[in-house]
Each structure stands twice: as structure tokens, then as C-alpha cells.
Amino acid sequence: MTDNKRFLLRRRPEGAPVETDFELVSDAIPAPPAGGFVLHNHFASLDPAQRGWMDDAPSYMPPIALDDPVRATTVGQVHASDHPDYAPGDWVMGLNAIEEYSVVVPDGFTAKVDVSAVDSPSRFLSAFGAVGLTAYFGLLEVAKPQPGETVLVSGAAGAVGSVVGQIAKIHGCRTVGIAGGPDKCARLVERYGYDAAVDYRGKSAEQLADAIREVTPDGANIVFENVGGTVFDAELMNLAKHARIVLCGLISEYNSETKHGARNLWQVLAQEATLHGYLISAYVDRFAEGGAQMAKWIASGEVVMDEDIQHGIDNAYPAFMRLFSGANTGKLILALD
Amino acid sequence: MTDNKRFLLRRRPEGAPVETDFELVSDAIPAPPAGGFVLHNHFASLDPAQRGWMDDAPSYMPPIALDDPVRATTVGQVHASDHPDYAPGDWVMGLNAIEEYSVVVPDGFTAKVDVSAVDSPSRFLSAFGAVGLTAYFGLLEVAKPQPGETVLVSGAAGAVGSVVGQIAKIHGCRTVGIAGGPDKCARLVERYGYDAAVDYRGKSAEQLADAIREVTPDGANIVFENVGGTVFDAELMNLAKHARIVLCGLISEYNSETKHGARNLWQVLAQEATLHGYLISAYVDRFAEGGAQMAKWIASGEVVMDEDIQHGIDNAYPAFMRLFSGANTGKLILALD
Incomplete structure (x- = not known):
């Protein structure tokens, strides 16, 4: 391989991204920079947050610059290096981009990883x-679940939601998951151990609120929010007194130019609930601790985490769009090699 | 006076209350109940919360029953008593109703008050x-302001907002108030010591967000929310990182059948903000402590609290509606005697 295929952002999407917002180009494989290295990316993470990074709006990170490749967490092997700690062949993860080769000057997100202990480097x-770790710290540190509490999770069949439910069960909570369609709902109960599943498809916010109430008559002590929109509106009508809401994601909003927001905000007041805007970046310095616990649970089988691996950088656009159609089950990852 | 005029809720309002949702009736003055007393109400508090109590919706208190008088905090004198601790002539405050005489069996809201130290019993x-105390505990205990922080207050010329700004200044904060119209905005700065005032009238959410940004370039560390709607949307575009939002009231919503909510909810996530649903009832057991501090500040002139006193139970409806037109400056109170 002598060229470097890169998935560039050419235009800021208006609403749902279209294929022509991006362009796949072939550049030469770069040389390592002074004090850095070139990483041959094997896997790129596809996450809802990337949609936000494509907008030119005030947020927690600068937007992806036009004509830059789409920012992504990747894992791969050092291809060539000018850094004493990174030798060719070393496995590294970091915040890079959807491209076959990334120029890396190590920063707080860069970490060498030991792939010998895992069945696939994509596990990182x-x-x-x-x-x-978004599931781990969001549930345990932000929501602080107590045994016997009810935890209501949206996007419960997704990468984060499926793990939130399992960790909540380990902590003695009752779990109720919301997902789209009967297959995902069956998966919530059978594979992720949810006590109850609610299908949001074909329901108004009011109908969904009623369906949640049927299986959550005393209200949710914790809401772990990944979706937003009418799903969140329905959840807000089912808060227990002093509920804690972890606002982790709003995937239903990311492609909307008019924001739906939280229509039933008044319930936060009436139930004296607390809503926490939560970014995993707040816990970067505790990744080793969380990662060690996650590794134990994965090894023991107490937590399963599914991956939805799509192949080839040529498929970057349709693979990314699976996030918004709800097609993915588990963590969506693009294999580049 | 031998009759008891009472302001009854006859119908649940749809949107903005209309006069025919209520009826003023004259009943006989009741006899004291066993273990209770009859209170002659001199003043009744008119509050946005009363609008919420008129709806049959899940909330922190049961709705006002149809054909009951409109629930209100009142202060008055014992008229007749069957309770050893309450003698005729004693001044008492409590959660009663808009009526000249209330039957009271003392509960957690009932308290004798010493009117000798105040210029008017309405002060209670x-x-x-x-x-x-809503201002006091909401700012100091929920938001926990630090010197040098910026506190953004909506409904800043209102009963709660005007006091929030003054307590924030005492605690070394910079204060920015939002109100409707140039007169109220001038009052914010001149009378309540706000560092800056922003007029929301005639502005879209986006224009208001820009106007707030001009005087709050680094964002608000604390938002004290009394209004909701597009005002809240504009505030959310001006959060500092890790902002604390005290959700105290949503007066712009109480007459709407479709709820506006928080359209820019995503900013809570992006700025890792926390939103606290806040009811003063959580602090009832600390009223003596807070009241003592408020009394000191009022006596020293460090805090001024204005009253907008309307007269006569016959005026209960138009007086109440002043809350929603923004006509009141300061605490709206109905004098019944």
C-alpha cells in the first residue's frame, strides 16, 4: 500500500449528512513529524459525537475543519516513527481521523495498548x-445508583446503553430499556439482562410515556439519556422524586436544524430532579481504573459488549449513517485494513 | 362582616386563565374545627405556582379541587379558635386559600408570626x-455562588429575581438580569444593583442570546431561571463550562398547553452544565435560619424587596393575571381587608 485514503469533510451538513458532504481522496503516505509518528489505522470508531463535530457551533471541541478528514478515535500500528517511545509495529489508540494513515504527535488521548490480551484490537x-467507560463513569460516578433503584435507559441496545443496563444490574438496580423495534427489545432482555423493554417505534410521546409507566409505575430514579426528542419527553413524564438524569447524548437531534429539546422540562422542576450534562472527557484521568474493572467484567462474562464492524474506508459514509437509522446493534466500528 | 367571600376554581383553565374559570361566592363565616381555628386572612400571596396547581397534572402537590377556593399562602389573624396555641387576634401565616376566612388545622406550613417588628404583615x-427564601436557598444552597462568578437571572425584576441579584452581589458575584421593557431594566440596575440588564422584549431567542453575550462574554457560571421559553433558550447559548442552572420557575409556560421546554438542551451537554429542579419546600426546616439572615439584610438596607399590593378579593382575577402580563414589579400580594 503506497497511498493513504482519507475521508474528508468537504461541506458542513445541513441536517442529515449526505454523501456529497464528504470526499474520499488518496494522498501519499506522510512522513513522521519531528517528535511524532505515523499511525496505520486498523479500526476507526463511528460515534454520534462526530456529527456534532461537523457543525460550526459552540461546543466542547472545535469543529472539524473543512477539507480535513473526519475526526475519529482510531486504533492501529505505528508505521514510521520519530518518537523514542513509539516503535514501528506498536499498537496505539488515539483521537485521529478516518484515514488509513494519521500523523500523530502524542497528546492526552494517545495511548499504547496491549493487544495480546484481547481477541481483537477493536476492543479498544x-x-x-x-x-x-462512558457507560461506566456516567452511571457510577454521575448517577450513583443505589440497590433497588430503577434505571431507565434510552438507546438501550446501543453501544453505551447496552453496557449501562448491565452495570446497573451488577449494582442491584432494576433496569428498563427503550429501543426501536421488537428485535432490539428482545435483545435488551435476552442478551443485556434488562428487566423490561419498551419499543418507541410508532408511538407518540404520550403513548410512549404510558408504555413506560406500565413497566415503571413508581417512576425512574435514574434516567440515562442517549437519544433526546420525544423519547426524552416521554421519560420526563416518568421521573421518581429527586431523579438523577445523565444527559449523555441526543442522537435524535444531531441531524435536526431545529432542535426539539426537552419539552417536558417542567417535570424536572416538579420532581426536583437533577440533569447532568456529561462528557466522558471529564474522566480521562481515571480511564485506567475504569478500564481495569471493565476488563474483569468482560473476562468473567458479567458484561457483554457487542461490536457492529463495517468494512472498508470506501464504506465510511453508509457505515456512519447506520448510527442514525438505528441499524447498528452494539458499538459501530469501521475496519480500515 | 358576616360573610366570607371566597375565590373558587370552577373550571380548569385551558391555557391562560379566563375570568369565568373562577367564581366569587359569599358563604357564611365557618366555625372553628375541632383542634383548629378560623383565620381571618389579611393578605394572600399571588404566585406563578398557583397556575400549576390549577391543572390536573402530576406535580409536587395535588391540584386544587374544582369548586375549592384557589390555594394561596396567606397571613392574617385568628378569628375564632378551638386550639390552645392559637388565640383570637394572633397573627398566623400558612398555606390556605384566597378567601376572607380559612378553616385551619395547623400543619407544617402553619406558623405564628411576630408582626411587631415589621412595617406590614404582608412582609411575611x-x-x-x-x-x-426561594431566592436565598436557591442561590446559596443549590447554585453555591463563588466570588467573581457571573450570575444570570431571568424574571430579574420579579419577586424572586430581584432578591437573587442582590444576594449574589453580597456574595461578590457579577449579576446580569433579564426583564421586559426599559423601565424594568433601569430598575434592575438602579434599584437592585444588577451590573447589567438585558431587555427580552422584541427579540428572538437568537437576538436575545446575542444581547446576553454582549454583556456576558465569558458565559454565565450560574443561571437562575424563573421564566423558561425563548428566554431560557437564549440563556442556554451563554453557559460557561460547568454552569449550574437553578430551575426555579417557568412562568412563560404555565398558560401554554403545548410546552416550549428547553430547545437548546444540547448546550447543557456541551458545557457539562447541571440543571437542578428546585422547590422551596425542600428547605422548610431551615426557614428560621434563612429568615433571620433575610431580616438582617432587609433591616440594614442591603436587600430591598418590593411589594406590588393589589386591593380587594373582588380584584383577585385581574390581580393574579398581572403575573403573566409582567405588570407587577416586586412581590404580588392581594390585600383582602
């Missing part, structure tokens, strides 16, 4: 990566 | 009542 983008 | 519905 799922169970041992930011996604598994 | 403003500075020393739940409203002054």
Missing part, C-alpha cells in the same frame, strides 16, 4: 475504549 | 416568606 474502541 | 409573604 468498544469495551476498553471511551464508549464502555 | 415577601421578604420573610417563601418568596424571599
Whole structure:
């Protein structure tokens, strides 16, 4: 391989991204920079957050610059290096981009990983990566679940939601998951151990609120929110007093130019609930601790984390769009090699 | 006076209350109940929360029953008693109703008050009542302001907002108030010591967000929310990282059948903000402590709290509606005698 295929952002999407917002180009494989290295990316993480990075709006990170490749967490092997700590062949993960080769000057997101203990290096983008830890720290440190509490999770069949439910069960909670369609709902109960599943498809916010109430008559003590929109509206009508809401993601909003927001905000007031805006970046300095616990649970089988691996950088656009159609089950990852 | 005029809820309002949702009736003055007393109400508090109590919706208190008088905090004198601790002539405040005479069996809201130290018993519905303490505990205990922080307040010329700004200044904060119209905005700066005032009238959410940004370039560390709607949307575009939002009231929503909610909810996520649903009832057991501090500040002139006193139970409907037109400046109170 002598060229470097790269998936560039050419235009800021208006609403749902279209294929022509991006362009796949072939550049020469770069040389390592002074004090850095070139990483041959094997896997790239596809995450809802990337949609936000494509907008030119105030957020927690600068937007992806036009004509830059789409920012992504990747895992791969050092191809060539000018850094004493990174030798060719070393496995590394970091915040790079959807491209076959990335120029890396190590920063806080760069970490060497030991692939000998895992069945696939992609695990570092799922169970041992930011996604598994998003579930871990969001539930345990932000929501602080107590045994016997009810935890309501949206996007419950997704990468984060499936793990939130399992960790909540380990902590003695009752879990109720919301997902789209009967197959995903069956999966919630059978594979992720949810006590109850609610299908949001074909329901108004009011109908969904009623369906949640049927299986959550005393209200949710914790809401772990990945979706937003009418799903969140329905959840808000089912809060227990002093509920804690972890606002982790709003995937239903990312492609909308008019924001739906939280229509039933008044319930936060009436139930004296607390809503926490949560980014995993707040816990980067505790990744080793969380990763060690996740590794134990994965090894013992107490937590399963599924991966939905799509192949080839040529498929970057349709693979990414699986996030928004709800087609993916488990962590969506693009295999580049 | 031999009759008891009472302001009854006859029909649940749809949207903005209309006069025919209520009826003023004259009943006989009741006899004291066993273990209770009859209170001659001198002043009744008119609060946005009363609008919520008129709806048959899940909330922190049961709705006002149809054909009951409109629930209100009142202050008055014992008229006749069958309770050893309450003698005729004693001044008492409590959660009663808009009526000249209330039957009271003392509960957690009932308290004898010493009117000798105040210029008007109405003070127990403003500075020393739940409203002054809503500002006090909401700012100091929920938001926990630090010197040098910026506190953004909506409804800043209102009963709660005007006091929030003054307490924030005492604690070394910079204060920015939002109100409707140039007169109220001038009052914010001149009378309540706000560092800056922003007029929301005639502005879209986006224009208001820009106007707030001009005087709050680094964002608000604390948002004290009394209004909701597009005002809240604009505030959310001006959060500092890790902002704390005290959700105290949503007066712009109470008459709407379709809820506007928080359209820019995603900013809570992007700025890792926390939103606290706040009811003063959580602090009832600390009213003595808060009231003592408020009394000191009022006596020293460090805090001023204005009252907008409307007269006569016959005026209960138009007086109540002043809350929603924004006509009131300061705490709205109905004098019944």
C-alpha cells in the first residue's frame, strides 16, 4: 500500500449528512513529524459525537475543519516513527481521523495498548475504549445508583446503553430499556439482562410515556439519556422524586436544524430532579481504573459488549449513517485494513 | 362582616386563565374545627405556582379541587379558635386559600408570626416568606455562588429575581438580569444593583442570546431561571463550562398547553452544565435560619424587596393575571381587608 485514503469533510451538513458532504481522496503516505509518528489505522470508531463535530457551533471541541478528514478515535500500528517511545509495529489508540494513515504527535488521548490480551484490537474502541467507560463513569460516578433503584435507559441496545443496563444490574438496580423495534427489545432482555423493554417505534410521546409507566409505575430514579426528542419527553413524564438524569447524548437531534429539546422540562422542576450534562472527557484521568474493572467484567462474562464492524474506508459514509437509522446493534466500528 | 367571600376554581383553565374559570361566592363565616381555628386572612400571596396547581397534572402537590377556593399562602389573624396555641387576634401565616376566612388545622406550613417588628404583615409573604427564601436557598444552597462568578437571572425584576441579584452581589458575584421593557431594566440596575440588564422584549431567542453575550462574554457560571421559553433558550447559548442552572420557575409556560421546554438542551451537554429542579419546600426546616439572615439584610438596607399590593378579593382575577402580563414589579400580594 503506497497511498493513504482519507475521508474528508468537504461541506458542513445541513441536517442529515449526505454523501456529497464528504470526499474520499488518496494522498501519499506522510512522513513522521519531528517528535511524532505515523499511525496505520486498523479500526476507526463511528460515534454520534462526530456529527456534532461537523457543525460550526459552540461546543466542547472545535469543529472539524473543512477539507480535513473526519475526526475519529482510531486504533492501529505505528508505521514510521520519530518518537523514542513509539516503535514501528506498536499498537496505539488515539483521537485521529478516518484515514488509513494519521500523523500523530502524542497528546492526552494517545495511548499504547496491549493487544495480546484481547481477541481483537477493536476492543479498544468498544469495551476498553471511551464508549464502555462512558457507560461506566456516567452511571457510577454521575448517577450513583443505589440497590433497588430503577434505571431507565434510552438507546438501550446501543453501544453505551447496552453496557449501562448491565452495570446497573451488577449494582442491584432494576433496569428498563427503550429501543426501536421488537428485535432490539428482545435483545435488551435476552442478551443485556434488562428487566423490561419498551419499543418507541410508532408511538407518540404520550403513548410512549404510558408504555413506560406500565413497566415503571413508581417512576425512574435514574434516567440515562442517549437519544433526546420525544423519547426524552416521554421519560420526563416518568421521573421518581429527586431523579438523577445523565444527559449523555441526543442522537435524535444531531441531524435536526431545529432542535426539539426537552419539552417536558417542567417535570424536572416538579420532581426536583437533577440533569447532568456529561462528557466522558471529564474522566480521562481515571480511564485506567475504569478500564481495569471493565476488563474483569468482560473476562468473567458479567458484561457483554457487542461490536457492529463495517468494512472498508470506501464504506465510511453508509457505515456512519447506520448510527442514525438505528441499524447498528452494539458499538459501530469501521475496519480500515 | 358576616360573610366570607371566597375565590373558587370552577373550571380548569385551558391555557391562560379566563375570568369565568373562577367564581366569587359569599358563604357564611365557618366555625372553628375541632383542634383548629378560623383565620381571618389579611393578605394572600399571588404566585406563578398557583397556575400549576390549577391543572390536573402530576406535580409536587395535588391540584386544587374544582369548586375549592384557589390555594394561596396567606397571613392574617385568628378569628375564632378551638386550639390552645392559637388565640383570637394572633397573627398566623400558612398555606390556605384566597378567601376572607380559612378553616385551619395547623400543619407544617402553619406558623405564628411576630408582626411587631415589621412595617406590614404582608412582609411575611415577601421578604420573610417563601418568596424571599426561594431566592436565598436557591442561590446559596443549590447554585453555591463563588466570588467573581457571573450570575444570570431571568424574571430579574420579579419577586424572586430581584432578591437573587442582590444576594449574589453580597456574595461578590457579577449579576446580569433579564426583564421586559426599559423601565424594568433601569430598575434592575438602579434599584437592585444588577451590573447589567438585558431587555427580552422584541427579540428572538437568537437576538436575545446575542444581547446576553454582549454583556456576558465569558458565559454565565450560574443561571437562575424563573421564566423558561425563548428566554431560557437564549440563556442556554451563554453557559460557561460547568454552569449550574437553578430551575426555579417557568412562568412563560404555565398558560401554554403545548410546552416550549428547553430547545437548546444540547448546550447543557456541551458545557457539562447541571440543571437542578428546585422547590422551596425542600428547605422548610431551615426557614428560621434563612429568615433571620433575610431580616438582617432587609433591616440594614442591603436587600430591598418590593411589594406590588393589589386591593380587594373582588380584584383577585385581574390581580393574579398581572403575573403573566409582567405588570407587577416586586412581590404580588392581594390585600383582602
